[in-house]
Amino acid sequence: MSDPFIPQNFALSAPFTDGDPSETQEWRESLESVLLASGPQRVRELMDVLAAIARAPEIGWRPATGTPYVNTIVAAQQPAFPGDLATEERLASLMRWNALAMVVRANKAYGELGGHIASYASAADLFEVGFNHFFRGGEQGDLVFYQPHSAPGVYARAFLEGRLGEADLAHYRQEISARKQGATGLSSYPHPWLMPDFWQFPTGSMGIGPISSIYQARFMRYLQHRGLLDTSARRVWGVFGDGEMDEPESMSALTLAAREKLDNLTWVVNCNLQRLDGPVRGNGRIIDELEALFAGAGWRVIKLVWGSDWDGLFARDTDGALARVFSTTVDGQLQTFAAKDGRYNREHFFGQDPALAALAQGLTDEQIDRLKRGGHDLVKVYAAYHAAMQTTGRPTVVLAQTKKGYGMGEAGQGRMTTHQQKKLERDDLIAFRDRFDLPITDEQAASLAFYRPAEDSPEMQYLHARRAALGGYIPARRNEAPPVAVPPLARYGEFALRAEGKEMSTTMAFVRMLSALLKDAALGPRVVPIVADEARTFGMANLFKQIGIYSFNGQAYEPEDIGSVLSYREATDGQILEEGISEAGAISSWTSAATSYSVHGQAMLPFYIYYSMFGFQRVGDLIWAAADQRSRGFLLGATAGRTTLGGEGLQHQDGTSLIHAATVPNCRAYDPCFAGEFAVILDHGMRQMMERQEDVFYYVTLMNENYAQPSLPAGVEGDVIKGLYRYATCEPEKPRSNSKAQAKVRLLGSGTILREVFAAAELLASEWGVASEVWSATSFSELARDARESERFNRLHPSDEARLSHVQRCLAGNAPVVAATDYVRAWPQLIAAYVDAPFTALGTDGFGRSDTRAALRSFFEVDRHHVVLAALTALRAQGLVDAALCVDAIARYGLSVDDSAAWLV
Ligand SMILES: Cc1ncc(C[n+]2csc(CCOP(=O)(O)OP(=O)(O)O)c2C)c(N)n1
DSSP states (O other), rough: OOSEEEEEEEOSOOOOSSHHHHHHHHHHHHHHHHHHOOHHOOOHHHHHHHHHHTSTTTTTOOOOSOOOOOSSSSSOOOOOOSSSSHHHHHHHHHHHHHHHHHEEEEHHHHHTTTSSSSSHOOOOOOOHHHIIIIOOOOOTTEEOOOOOGGGGHHHHHHHHHTTTOOHHHBBOOOOOHHHHOOOOBBBBSOOOSSSTTTOSSSSOSHHHHHHHHHHHHHHHHHHHHHTTTOOTTEEEEHHHHHHHHHHHHHHHTHHHHHHHTTEOOOOOOOOEBBOOOSSSTSOOOHHHHHHHHHHTTTEEEEOOOHHHHHHHHHHHHTOHHHHHHHHTTTTTHHHHHHHSOOOHHHHHHHGGSSSHHHHHHHHHHHHHHHOOOOGGGGHHHHHHHHHHHHSSSSSSEEEEEETTTTTOOGGGGOOTGGOOOOOOOOHHHHHHHHEEEEEEEOOHTTOOOOOOOOSSSHHHHHHHHHHHHSSSOOOOOOOOOOOOOOOOHHHHHHHHHHHHEEEEHHHHHHHHHHHHHHHHHGGGEEEEEESSOOTTTTTOOOHHHOOOOEEETTSOOOTTTHHHHHSOOOTTOOOBBBBSSSSHHHHOOOOOOOHHHHHTTTOOOOEEEEEGGSSHHHHHHHHHHHHHOOOOSSSEESSBSSSSSSGGGGTTTTTTHHHHHSSSSTEEEEEEEEHHHHHHHHHHHHHIIIISSSOOOOEEEOOOOEEOOOOOOOHHHHHHHHHOEEEEEEOSSSSSSOTTTEEEEEEETTTTTTHHHHHHHHHHHHHOHHHHHEEEEHHHHHHHHHHHHHHHHHHHHHHSSSOOOOOHHHHSOOOEEEEEEESTTTTGGGGGOOOSSOOEEEEOOOOOSSOOOHHHHHHHTHHHHHHHHHHHHHHHHHHHHTTHHHHHHHHTOOOOSSSSGGGGG
């Protein structure tokens, strides 16, 4: 077995019955001789032929999904390590120390701050090889997704690089107090919102990093194929946890990455076999499971299981004992081996098989203790990443086995509780110092002193030189891109501003504006329309032919509807991102485009249009992450509201997205009723994001209901953006005899329900002798934002002249306010506290139903009749109308007085 190409005598891991061992041996020997004589390629060819025969249905053979529990890159195929190993090991130890010191210090001072040591302890070498040899910096550098709770290690490196100071490290997780001390303060996890020059991608919520990384890699191809930017030299790297792979988002786009041949993407899964509470797969093996999953999805899988010390053991293991034992050792047991010392491992691991015991004979307990898993061996990690870089035509995953809490000794390595370990005692700190041979005294260790070698030390020179060779320090985030001119509104939105009663839905108006914007020479190419299999629903099928659907390999078929003007056209330079039925994928694409200004220095303008119910409710956390990374673009919640989507019922009718949107600090949310209002919001948003480069994004509702669209009243544009303008006033021709003087109300409506409100105003005038003002409330959340700011200013500046908010200016006085929308009452109630007059909110709380729009509006009590009743009731409370009028209204409109209102059930 001296020839390096002969695989070791691996035991078969699957249950295996051998009907004729001598025949098996003959086959085996002949394959080995082919391997010796002609090499691995020839073996693969022969196996392809045999497999084709064996997979015939009559035989029904299926390949096992896994390979033995060994490294994919065998020692003989390892490239020479190009770095200075000793220096890199010293640097890695320093990163480990400073990261640990940062977390322990913070928690000694304030036990409530939290933080993690064990995760980075397991991932340090995986990161360091990346930083020293692979992760490219600079404006066209790589996109790196960092495992969030390994952030202390990334800070520790930036400290050595001189990009963060001691004061910053000393304020880990103390962002607010840090500012008072003139330090930056370090955010708990990667948060571009909090550290906009540093972090690029928020990964703190498990699963978001993985899916985002795939769509970022895919978006780079999109930019490339559309001829907008050469991204061919950039790669995406993601370092994730093995526990994190359980998140549905982590797994959901694996096949897309393979299908689109994203060989610009490498994932490193840190398989320390543990998550927070315990083992990831105590009774199984996560590496085997992930290997099968990724390989099945079409990825290249590189297993990085054992360190170099094991090479000798495998070479001497002619009996295949190691493979045999590994094939039956589950992760829970491997974790126990990680937690125990050399002596225990000699007895319990090597001791389980005489052949293994013999292998361990030449090793001291100390040496057994130090046998490294693959992810802790810089040379092996380098070999794995190098192989990933050479891979073409598919993405790569490196499954790196590590120990959680590596080097934390008794205090944490492999311990069940290690994830939460934030405090170490003096002895543990000194043991850590010794374990990693750190150049600090006992006292420095015990006092958790940060350590940075002198600038002219070989380590520091090496560190800087490596980063210089790789294009600069990372992580680093760019905040700006050249602005993109937005065409004048009249050029694409005139039809909506001067609609003059033409019938259309706001969705139709949007699609028409989008089509026009796509033709604009400057902005058009930057527009990225995104759908999740609903383009036809929203009347966008004409865009298929006009701008094409992006497909990395064009269109290899003749579409059934080839002659039609709406033909389904896929093209390499297609502009639409048609994500199929994956809202998580579509929003990830949107975020990639919405952050392109920062990631690529090339501003793009994404419009993701979707069934509004499947937005914030379905992928709200991905939207939150998009907000964190300062996305700029439009989210369009179509078929919005609980009553515009008649037949679709409970799961589809959305009454809450606007409330979700209102809670996202940089989201500007609008619910326009009219196409003209939408046009003004679109124009304002585009200028704010594309020209003034403000870090906001827009959530705007669109409706599928056709109705007459009025021209936008003159001069209301500013108020449309502020969220409220007076749309109409309705005076009764003559006040009714039983209506008292000054009976006047203010009726507010948004979205389609504004039309009910207007109809109610007419009824109030014509049937009840009540005057009203009708206000279009395009955004209750913008009104509330402005009102909160005024309120705060007034509280903190008691001697200044009080500021009035827009809503206070508009709704001054005592005329009762009735606000009705197609959403839960909480949406208009956002402004209730800022209105002095009596305030009544009508809304669509509760579960949706299937029925006609009229039936639904009556059921939810947001139709014109309920608005009339609410107005009369408010006036009655003011003593301005008699109770009899309300009784009359209930009878006249046949309103249900059933106690169990829709919103209660
Ligand atoms: C969506 C989400 N759920 C839960 C958490 C809390 N959490 C943070 S780290 C962690 C365990 C991570 O385990 P793993 O991915 O295996 O990484 P390791 O720390 O072991 O390297 C959990 C549950 C989170 N950050 N995000």
